[in-house]
Amino acid sequence: DTAVSQTPKYLVTQMGNDKSIKCEQNLGHDTMYWYKQDSKKFLKIMFSYNNKELIINETVPNRFSPKSPDKAHLNLHINSLELGDSAVYFCASSPLGFYGYTFGSGTRLTVV
Amino acid sequence: SQQGEEDPQALSIQEGENATMNCSYKTSINNLQWYRQNSGRGLVHLILIRSNEREKHSGRLRVTLDTSKKSSSLLITASRAADTASYFCATADTGANSKLTFGKGITLSVRP
Numbered sequence: 001d002t003a004v005s006q007t008p009k010y011l012v013t014q015m016g017n018d019k020s021i022k023c024e025q026n027l028g029h030d031t032m033y034w035y036k037q038d039s040k041k042f043l044k045i046m047f048s049y050n051n052k053e054l055i056i057n058e059t060v061p062n063r064f065s066p067k068s069p070d071k072a073h074l075n076l077h078i079n080s081l082e083l084g085d086s087a088v089y090f091c092a093s094s095p096l097g098f099y100g101y102t103f104g105s106g107t108r109l110t111v112v
Numbered sequence: 113s114q115q116g117e118e119d120p121q122a123l124s125i126q127e128g129e130n131a132t133m134n135c136s137y138k139t140s141i142n143n144l145q146w147y148r149q150n151s152g153r154g155l156v157h158l159i160l161i162r163s164n165e166r167e168k169h170s171g172r173l174r175v176t177l178d179t180s181k182k183s184s185s186l187l188i189t190a191s192r193a194a195d196t197a198s199y200f201c202a203t204a205d206t207g208a209n210s211k212l213t214f215g216k217g218i219t220l221s222v223r224p
Contacts, residue, residue: 004154033211041149041198043214055209090154098142098204100157101212 003027006091006104013081014112021076021107023091030096031055032074034066037088037106049074050096081111117215118201124221131188133218135201136181142204144177145212146186149198158186158199191222 004025013019025032033056034046048056049068063079074091088108092101119134135144143162147155161168161177161184168175174187188195198219202212 035214041217043155043200045211045213048209048211050209056211092155098160098162098210100145100160101155102157103147103154105154 004091004093004102004104006089006107008107009105010108010110012110012112015081015083017081018077018079019081019109020078021089021091021109023074023076023104025072025091025093025102027093027102029093029102030071031094032068032071033092033094033101034074034076035090035092035103037090039087043090047074047076078109081109083111085109086111118199118218120218121216122219122221124223125191126223127191127193129191131191131195131220131222133186133188133199133201133220135184135186135215137184137201137203137215138182139203140206141179142206142210144175144184145202145204146173146175146184147200147202147214149200149217151197155200188220191220193222193224196220196222 006023031050033048037043046060047066051071052068065077068074088106090106091104094101117136145160146158149155159170161175172189177184198217200214200217202214204210
């Protein structure tokens with residue numbers, strides 16, 4: 001019954017590897033987002049998709065590539081992982097327009 | 113870039129007391145939202161106040177918005193130990209592809 005679900009919850013990987021995080025929402029929302037939360041809890045938007053179309057891309061290195069196969073799914077693929085990519089990545093969704101977001105429980109990525 | 117700035121950064125109170133948290137922002141907004149994040153969890157939407165509203169209530173929560181001062185406050189009345197969490201304000205800009213921009217967060221500790 002989870003509204004926004006992310007997998008995996010934890011991800012530990014070596015520098016240089018490629019990894020993916022998956023997100024699915026069952027709320028029927030039109031818009032989905034990826035946020036990055038650093039060690040100081042600062043949240044920064046990375047991408048936003050509206051009904052499979054990329055609408056926000058915030059100066060994120062092109063090693064990060066989002067993909068939305070349909071409006072219920074938004075995945076994040078990261079190439080050539082770096083130490084600085086270590087963070088918690090949150091997926092979120094919202095209806096179209098100005099509404100609150102529903103967040104997933106996060107994916108804690110640790111690059112060693 | 114960061115929009116909301118919460119104040120104080122950390123707050124410790126006794127159970128039963130009221131907790132007041134403030135947020136300031138810099139640009140025009142469509143709405144301002146408050147979120148709660150328990151340790152190791154995702155963010156939970158608490159309340160949304162639109163730019164043409166001045167005050168809103170939800171249970172033990174009271175939010176005010178002063179657009180002339182570009183500031184908002186969140187009041188939690190009769191606090192409980194379970195209110196211990198980080199609280200974030202987030203602003204939605206007025207653009208067509210609006211996104212939420214989060215502040216740094218306030219850590220609230222409620223002592224039993």
